[in-house]
Amino acid sequence: xxxxxxxxxxxxxxxxxxxxxxxxxxxxxxxxxxxxxxxxxxxxxxxxxxxxxxxxxxxxxxxxxxxxxxxxxxxxxxxxxxxxxxxxxxxxxxxxxxxxxxxxxxxxxx
Amino acid sequence: xxxxxxxxxxxxxxxxxxxxxxxxxxxxxxxxxxxxxxxxxxxxxxxxxxxxxxxxxxxxxxxxxxxxxxxxxxxxxxxxxxxxxxxxxxxxxxxxxxxxxxxxxxxxxx
Numbered sequence: 616x617x618x619x620x621x622x623x624x625x626x627x628x629x630x631x632x633x634x635x636x637x638x639x640x641x642x643x644x645x646x647x648x649x650x651x652x653x654x655x656x657x658x659x660x661x662x663x664x665x666x667x668x669x670x671x672x673x674x675x676x677x678x679x680x681x682x683x684x685x686x687x688x689x690x691x692x693x694x695x696x697x698x699x700x701x702x703x704x705x706x707x708x709x710x711x712x713x714x715x716x717x718x719x720x721x722x723x724x725x
Numbered sequence: 726x727x728x729x730x731x732x733x734x735x736x737x738x739x740x741x742x743x744x745x746x747x748x749x750x751x752x753x754x755x756x757x758x759x760x761x762x763x764x765x766x767x768x769x770x771x772x773x774x775x776x777x778x779x780x781x782x783x784x785x786x787x788x789x790x791x792x793x794x795x796x797x798x799x800x801x802x803x804x805x806x807x808x809x810x811x812x813x814x815x816x817x818x819x820x821x822x823x824x825x826x827x828x829x830x831x832x833x834x835x
Binding site for chain 1: 731758760765766767768769770773780781783813815817823824825826827828829831
């Protein structure tokens with residue numbers, strides 16, 4: 616059974632810092648991994664989708680890497696801004712569903 | 726291209742009642758999945774529909790049921806509501822690869 620873990624559960628940083636969010640999964644036989652952002656009480660916004668054949672994906676200040684063999688992915692956020700404050704979730708396919716981590720709640724202080 | 730839309734956005738129901746939540750999938754997406762997200766947790770898979778047939782189900786009791794229509798829109802029905810059913814209900818559509826989520830329906834059972 617696929618299990619997804621995210622560390623840390625919460626993170627508070629001053630504006631401008633670079634930061635890394637971690638995601639680990641137990642079954643490395645995945646065909647993609649997706650990172651989402653969730654604002655309080657809202658739905659999920661897709662940030663990056665990494666196919667299993669890729670090592671990383673970039674979108675603006677975001678960079679996600681995938682290491683299938685070790686069961687890990689990282690989301691790197693450069694030059695953080697207060698508007699980046701949200702919960703970040705990673706998810707991997709498992710049978711017919713997506714298996715999510717509990718998320719990392721990020722607060723960027725002005 | 727429209728995204729995934731869910732209705733209603735908020736709902737308050739009494740224990741024992743029945744509720745129907747609705748979801749319109751993104752154009753071109755023939756698969757719809759429903760998730761329940763309790764406060765502070767990642768989304769939990771309820772079930773998935775593909776071409777109007779249930780295509781996988783998570784660990785939820787039979788009082789959680791669904792439908793998918795020929796236009797790929799979907800409904801989630803919950804009978805005999807319990808207090809623990811209070812959560813954010815998310816709908817996601819997919820075709821190949823990543824998922825697109827709606828903004829969710831916040832259900833409160835009192």
